[in-house]
Amino acid sequence: MRRYALAGLLLGLFVLAWQGVASLNAVDDLTLASPVETMRALRDDWSLLMDNAGVTLVEVLLGLAISIAAGAGSAVAMHIWRPLREAAYPLLVASQAIPIVVLAPIFVLAFDYGMGPKLAIVALICFFPITVNVLDGLRSVEPELLKLMRSLGASRLQSLVKVELPSALPFFFSGLRIAATVSVIGAVFGEWAGADEGLGRLVLLGNNQLQTPRVYAGIVILTVMAVALFALAGLAERLVCPWNRKEAPSA
Amino acid sequence: MRTQAEAPEREPLSVDGTGVALTGVERGYRGRRREVVALSGLDLQVRAGDVVAVVGPSGCGKSTLLELAAGLQEPDEGAVVAMGTSDAAGRRTACAYMPQRDLLLPWRDSLGNAALALECQGVRNSEARRRAAPLFDRFGLADFEHARPADLSGGMRQRVAFMRALLPGRPVLLLDEPFGALDSITRASMQAWLAEALTEEPRTVLLVTHDVQEALFLSDRVAVLSPRPGRVVAELEVTLPRPRSRRAVVTDPEFGRLERLALEALGA
Amino acid sequence: MTRPLLAALALLAVLVTTGCGEKKEVLEPKGSKQLELLLDFFPNADHAGIYAAQADGYFKQAGLNVKIRQPADPSAPLKQVAAGRVDLAISYEPEVLRARDKGLRVVAVGALVNKPLTSIISLPRAHVRRPADLKGKTVGTAGIDYQTAYLRTILVDAGVDPRTVKQRNVGFNLNPALLTKKVDATLGGYWNYEGTELRLQGRKPRIIPVNRAGVPSYDELVLVAGEEALHRDQAKIRAFIGALSRGARALRRNPDKGIQGLLEANPDLDPKLQRAAVKVTLPLFFPPEGKPFGYQDPEAWERFTGWMRDSKLLVKTASAKDAFTNELLPGSGLSGRGQCCSAAAPGSRLRAIAGSRRTAVRTRSRPGPDPAPPS
Numbered sequence: 001m002r003r004y005a006l007a008g009l010l011l012g013l014f015v016l017a018w019q020g021v022a023s024l025n026a027v028d029d030l031t032l033a034s035p036v037e038t039m040r041a042l043r044d045d046w047s048l049l050m051d052n053a054g055v056t057l058v059e060v061l062l063g064l065a066i067s068i069a070a071g072a073g074s075a076v077a078m079h080i081w082r083p084l085r086e087a088a089y090p091l092l093v094a095s096q097a098i099p100i101v102v103l104a105p106i107f108v109l110a111f112d113y114g115m116g117p118k119l120a121i122v123a124l125i126c127f128f129p130i131t132v133n134v135l136d137g138l139r140s141v142e143p144e145l146l147k148l149m150r151s152l153g154a155s156r157l158q159s160l161v162k163v164e165l166p167s168a169l170p171f172f173f174s175g176l177r178i179a180a181t182v183s184v185i186g187a188v189f190g191e192w193a194g195a196d197e198g199l200g201r202l203v204l205l206g207n208n209q210l211q212t213p214r215v216y217a218g219i220v221i222l223t224v225m226a227v228a229l230f231a232l233a234g235l236a237e238r239l240v241c242p243w244n245r246k247e248a249p250s251a
Numbered sequence: 252m253r254t255q256a257e258a259p260e261r262e263p264l265s266v267d268g269t270g271v272a273l274t275g276v277e278r279g280y281r282g283r284r285r286e287v288v289a290l291s292g293l294d295l296q297v298r299a300g301d302v303v304a305v306v307g308p309s310g311c312g313k314s315t316l317l318e319l320a321a322g323l324q325e326p327d328e329g330a331v332v333a334m335g336t337s338d339a340a341g342r343r344t345a346c347a348y349m350p351q352r353d354l355l356l357p358w359r360d361s362l363g364n365a366a367l368a369l370e371c372q373g374v375r376n377s378e379a380r381r382r383a384a385p386l387f388d389r390f391g392l393a394d395f396e397h398a399r400p401a402d403l404s405g406g407m408r409q410r411v412a413f414m415r416a417l418l419p420g421r422p423v424l425l426l427d428e429p430f431g432a433l434d435s436i437t438r439a440s441m442q443a444w445l446a447e448a449l450t451e452e453p454r455t456v457l458l459v460t461h462d463v464q465e466a467l468f469l470s471d472r473v474a475v476l477s478p479r480p481g482r483v484v485a486e487l488e489v490t491l492p493r494p495r496s497r498r499a500v501v502t503d504p505e506f507g508r509l510e511r512l513a514l515e516a517l518g519a
Numbered sequence: 520m521t522r523p524l525l526a527a528l529a530l531l532a533v534l535v536t537t538g539c540g541e542k543k544e545v546l547e548p549k550g551s552k553q554l555e556l557l558l559d560f561f562p563n564a565d566h567a568g569i570y571a572a573q574a575d576g577y578f579k580q581a582g583l584n585v586k587i588r589q590p591a592d593p594s595a596p597l598k599q600v601a602a603g604r605v606d607l608a609i610s611y612e613p614e615v616l617r618a619r620d621k622g623l624r625v626v627a628v629g630a631l632v633n634k635p636l637t638s639i640i641s642l643p644r645a646h647v648r649r650p651a652d653l654k655g656k657t658v659g660t661a662g663i664d665y666q667t668a669y670l671r672t673i674l675v676d677a678g679v680d681p682r683t684v685k686q687r688n689v690g691f692n693l694n695p696a697l698l699t700k701k702v703d704a705t706l707g708g709y710w711n712y713e714g715t716e717l718r719l720q721g722r723k724p725r726i727i728p729v730n731r732a733g734v735p736s737y738d739e740l741v742l743v744a745g746e747e748a749l750h751r752d753q754a755k756i757r758a759f760i761g762a763l764s765r766g767a768r769a770l771r772r773n774p775d776k777g778i779q780g781l782l783e784a785n786p787d788l789d790p791k792l793q794r795a796a797v798k799v800t801l802p803l804f805f806p807p808e809g810k811p812f813g814y815q816d817p818e819a820w821e822r823f824t825g826w827m828r829d830s831k832l833l834v835k836t837a838s839a840k841d842a843f844t845n846e847l848l849p850g851s852g853l854s855g856r857g858q859c860c861s862a863a864a865p866g867s868r869l870r871a872i873a874g875s876r877r878t879a880v881r882t883r884s885r886p887g888p889d890p891a892p893p894s
Contacts, residue, residue, distance in 0.1 A: 028602055030623055105692050109699055113687055144350055151321050151348040152419075154371035162370070166358045194690040201688065205662050208593045210621045243357045243399055 033213040038220060041213035049199065049214075053221050056199040059115060059187040060229070063122025067179060070123065071130030072172065078131075079138040079164070080156075096128045100186065104193035118190030118198075125186035126179035130172065137171025138164050170244045173237035180229035184222055269299035270455050271320050271346075271423055275329035278315055279480075289315040291480035293329070299422075302449060302456040302493070304466030307476030308517060313459040314351070316481070317425045320457060321348040333423055347421040351428050353412040355400040361387070362396040365414040372419060379418075386414050391444070406437040410444075417452070424456045430465065439497065442468055446494040463513045468500050469493075473509070475516040485516035551584045552755055557596045558589050559609040562785045563712060564796035565632055565740055566609075567778055568804050572766025574780030581758040587784070600745050601625050606752060607744055607759065612737040613665040613832070616824055619842055620833045624746035627843035629760050629813030631740035632803045636711055637666060639673070639727040641704035642697060647725055650677035650732045659689040659702035666707045668830040669729045676733030698722075709739075711800040716792055737823040738815055739803075741843070753847065761849040764812035767804045774798055811848040 015035050021027065022034030033041070042049065074092075078085035100121060107117035141164050149159045188200030195201045203218040205211075237244070273295045279288040289312035297303045307313050318324045319331050322342030330337055334345035347368075355364045365386065366379035374382070387393050390410045400408055409429060416424065429445070430438040446469055449456065460466050466473045467489055475485040487509050491499065500506050558566060569587065572578055578585040588605065590596050596608035597618045607628075610618075615627050641647040645656065650673045660666055667686065674681045689696040693705040694713050708714065710726045717724035730736040744756055770777030778797050782790050806814035820839035827833045836842075 028598070028623075030618075030621060031598055031602070105690065105695075108690075108692070109695055109701075112701060113689070142354070144352065145354050147318075147323055148348070148350055148354050149371065151323055151343055151346070152368045152371040152415075153343060158371055162367070163356065166356070169358075192690065194688055194692065194696075196686075196688050201662065205664070209664055210594060210597075210618060210623070241358070243401065 030210050030212050033216040037213040038216040041217040042220065045214055045217060049202070049217060049221055052197055052199045052202045052218075053225065055197045056184070056187050056191065056222070057225060059118040059190065059198065060122060060183045060225070062115070063119045063186060064126055064179060064183050064229075066119060066123040067126035067130055067183075068176070071127045071175070071179075072134050074127075075131045075134035075138060075168075076160075076165075078135055080160070085135075092128065092131060095124065100125065100189045104189050107190070108193045113194055113196070117193060118187055118195070121190040122183050122186035126183050129178040129182075130175040133171045133175030133178075134168050137168030140171065141167045170237065170241050173233060173241065176236070177230055177233045180233045181226045183229065184226040188222065269334060269422070270301070271295075271297040271334075271457060272332045273316070273319065273326075273329065274332075276316075276319060276326045276331060277328035278312070278319060278324065278326050288480040290319075290326075290482065292482045295474055295483055297455055297457055299455050300453050301472065302458060302470040304458045304460055304470035304473045305476060306460060306463055306466050306473060306513060306517065307481060308478050309461065311476045311478050312481035313476060314427055316476075317348065317427050317457065317459055320423075321346045321425050323348070345421060346423040346425050347416040347419065348425045349412060349416045349427060349429055351431060353400075353408040355408055355411055357400050360397045360399055361392065361403065361411050364400065364411050365418060368415050368419045383414060383418055386418070390414055404437075405433050406441055409433065409441060413445075413448075422455055424454045426456065426458045428460055429458070431461065438465075443494075443497065445469060450494045463510055463517075464500065466513070467506055467509055468495055468497070473513060475513055485512065487512055551579065551582050554578075554583050554585045554607065554755055554759055555605040556585060556587050556759075557599055557605040557608040558587065559596055559611065559740065560593070561589060562587070562781060562788070564778075564781070564793045564800055565636075565709075565711070567781045567793070567797045567800075568631070568763055568767035568770055570766075570780035570784055571770040571777040572762050572780075574783065575766060575769055575777075577762035577765045577769075578759070581762040583755065583758055583762065585759070597623055597625055597743065600743055600748075603745055603747065606748060607742055607756065609740055610743045611739060612741055612820070612823065613827065615741060615743055616827055616833060616836060616839065616842055617665070620836045625743050626746055626749055626841070627738070627741040627815060628744050628749070628756055628847045629742045629845075630738040630806075630815045631742055631813070632800065633738050633806065633814070633816075634803050635728055635730045635734070635737055636709035636739040636800075636803075637669065637706070637729050638708060638710040638714060639670075639704055639706050639729070639732065640693070640697065640708045640710070640714055640717065641725045642717070643723055643725065645703040645725075647704050647727075650674065650727060651679055653677070653704060654679045654683050656703040657685040657687060657701075659687050659693060659696040659705040659707075661691055661693065661707040662688040663707065665827070665830075665832050668827075668832055669734050670706050672734050672826070672830065673729065673732040711796050711803075715796045715799060719792060719795060735822040735826050736819050738819075741815070742813070749844070749847075757847045757849070760813050760847060764849055767812070770797070771801055771805070774801065811845065811850045813845075813848045815843045815845055817843075 019035045022032050022037075074088070078088055103124070104117065104121055107120045111117045111120060145163060146159060149163055154162070187198070188203070191198040191200030192204050199218050199222055203215050203222070206215040206218065273293055276290050276293040277288070278290045279286050281287070293312075293316065295303070295305070295316070305313055305316060315324065319326055320333055320342065322333070322339040322345075325331075325339055331342065333342040336342060336345065355361075356367070359367070362380050362383055365383040366374075366376070369379035369382060370376055384396065387396055390413065392407060392410055395403065395407065400411070403411070409432075413429075430441050433441060442465055449469075456470075458466070458470060463473075471489055471493070473487045473489060474483050475487070476482065477484045489506075489509060491503070491505070556569070562570070566587075573585060573587065590599075596605075596610050597614060599605045600608035601618070601623045608625075609631060610625075610627075612627065615625060618625055639647070639650065639653070639658075647653060647656065653674060658670060660670065670684070670686070671681050674684060687696075687702055689702065689705070693708040694716060696702045697705050697717075705713075706729075710728050714724055714726045742760070744752070748756070766777075766780075774797055775794065778790075778794055781793060781797075782788060806812055807816075817839070820843060824833065824836060824839040824842070828836065
């Protein structure tokens with residue numbers, strides 16, 4: 001509880017400073033909207049913002065789902081077959097180096113407008129942290145434990161299912177937390193390349209049309225979305241991996 | 252009390268097909284900078300039903316010896332036979348191997364951990380747990396079936412690891428310093444418990460320990476290993492009937508003599 | 520122990536506050552004034568005159584050290600010039616009017632391209648010969664609100680129900696959307712640029728500029744200055760436009776040579792496309808007969824403003840009067856040639872525009888209706 005109180009205090013100070021700078025007119029209205037104006041835009045444009053936020057949220061969730069399936073699957077495959085890992089890992093890393101800004105329009109042309117390109121971009125951004133973390137988790141199993149499984153007569157599949165995959169779960173959730181926060185960015189980039197709906201599009205158009213308070217309101221909602229996803233991932237971890245609590249052991 | 256010189260001739264194991272035998276075993280591995288020979292010219296035989304303790308300085312290859320017996324490694328030269336089979340997979344099936352650390356799976360409760368070995372043999376999870384449950388009482392862990400390893404003390408975790416090893420009912424038990432990580436009080440009670448357990452359910456046991464007193468307390472014979480490359484330099488018969496009382500070990504002069512002999516062999 | 524820390528904090532505070540401040544003082548090379556120009560978009564054929572003036576040294580001769588910058592995002596030029604961070608920006612007549620409507624203090628000081636370039640572009644297979652043929656088709660736009668308004672006006676004018684036309688936001692990828700058959704036609708491409716690109720590829724595009732389909736004419740590209748700078752930097756801006764006119768005339772005399780300025784400054788451009796685009800755009804760089812270079816037609820501005828108001832793109836603006844000025848064009852306000860707007864003394868309208876906002880530099884109160892300038 002105290003942790004949240006401190007964070008809340010810091011947030012409050014930030015908002016005050018923001019309002020202060022805006023009131024001082026150090027930066028003009030159309031570049032910096034004050035918290036008050038942002039709140040007003042949130043209220044006035046609420047249904048517009050929420051409708052578009054819903055579209056973006058769907059893109060994010062579906063994209064995350066794809067990246068989880070593909071990421072975990074690839075990690076397991078790369079773990080089991082070493083040649084695959086050696087071949088694919090560098091490509092995996094390289095895939096992250098390509099600027100999304102460049103890929104987004106290409107995806108749009110490849111997949112046609114609509115959900116396709118946005119899902120592809122979200123999946124591409126989120127795939128990497130999940131794959132790398134699951135792979136690390138699978139490889140983190142102590143050799144002693146694998147030796148024990150062998151001595152117990154376990155098959156490769158049994159070792160994988162009973163020991164390696166559960167070991168990798170906490171790592172998976174680490175990756176998921178990262179993926180959750182960047183997924184929103186991916187959806188926004190996807191929308192910027194061509195979309196008829198979505199909060200990213202609304203923010204972009206708002207910026208071009210000098211509707212600055214609406215832009216800020218949109219950004220606030222996108223931020224809240226990312227933070228909420230992050231928290232959900234953390235919650236999921238606590239539910240699925242209750243043994244991983246890093247509490248001080250009772251003597 | 253008979254010493255080695257007076258020990259009767261043992262039947263060669265290959266004839267009766269039980270117990271464990273290592274003959275002329277050589278085993279090396281690539282170390283950081285050079286070839287390391289862990290064992291060289293090692294001969295050791297364990298009759299069915301016997302408890303043999305292996306003591307030796309650290310790094311002398313004690314763990315390698317156990318892993319060879321367990322079928323987790325193959326000797327570079329020589330032969331390893333367990334329960335009549337020299338094939339590695341066969342050795343794995345015949346031996347229950349208990350590594351130094353309990354290696355309990357943190358996401359499973361005690362019952363699930365104990366049942367692990369049975370599951371690996373193809374027994375269905377629910378059935379395996381059902382079979383594991385009665386042991387908890389005998390091992391003094393009643394009511395801890397659903398506790399996670401993180402909630403158990405070291406000694407309790409070791410007992411769960413024992414259950415795991417014993418449940419499949421394999422004839423040979425290979426123990427690698429099972430009580431090494433425990434404090435002396437827990438260790439003493441665990442040793443007493445093991446002595447009892449082995450009396451109730453006799454197995455062929457090969458026990459590795461660095462504690463000579465523990466070896467004398469639990470085993471029928473103590474084999475002393477030389478420093479690397481390891482080979483057996485002394486074998487001491489311990490003829491006091493098992494289970495033994497702690498007092499006997501501490502006060503009986505024969506034990507003192509054996510301990511001196513063992514320490515001499517170790518120091519040599 | 521704490522003193523160095525305090526000193527560091529104080530230094531940090533100073534840096535932060537000066538960083539938040541306005542345009543920094545720039546050391547000017549002896550005899551020449553610094554002028555920062557922010558383009559509207561990536562450098563392209565529409566800017567050929569500017570680069571020609573730069574390359575031929577006309578800016579230097581006018582005593583100007585011109586730095587040409589590209590914007591980080593489409594809304595940057597107007598914001599930057601209003602904030603005084605750059606001296607001049609290039610923008611579009613509709614955006615200048617809209618920005619002023621929102622309270623941004625900017626003024627168009629000269630037309631760079633004095634006719635619309637925005638067009639409806641389609642390929643022959645879509646069979647769009649006239650706006651009426653758009654009925655039931657899919658049109659790709661860049662999502663810009665006033666361009667969507669163009670489309671609406673065009674459709675209504677042609678008697679087509681806008682609801683029968685499907686619009687898709689294709690971002691800035693207008694031609695690719697057309698070529699990959701994702702849309703039947705696009706609105707937002709320029710006939711001199713996207714149109715030329717398609718023509719050079721042999722696609723035989725069908726092009727309908729918006730002002731031939733019912734949208735009132737406007738200046739596609741304009742030079743913009745901040746209201747404050749108008750009076751203070753009068754001479755500088757005038758010198759700039761004068762030099763620019765010389766560069767544009769040199770370009771017209773010899774386009775192949777003149778375009779080198781653009782190409783050399785931006786080696787990533789496709790010379791063939793830029794050359795072809797410049798050639799067709801050249802006439803639009805120059806004013807009607809008898810008018811000064813960069814002339815902005817007041818009647819056309821008023822008509823366009825009226826259209827924007829009717830299309831609900833402007834809320835507060837009643838007239839275009841203060842949105843532009845021809846006072847800084849070469850020859851105006853001096854020898855009497857090309858006096859366009861009011862009979863008042865030269866410079867008076869400038870003062871009127873700059874002075875009509877009685878309130879200081881920047882306030883957060885909403886500006887009232889445009890007060891009538893004294894004349």
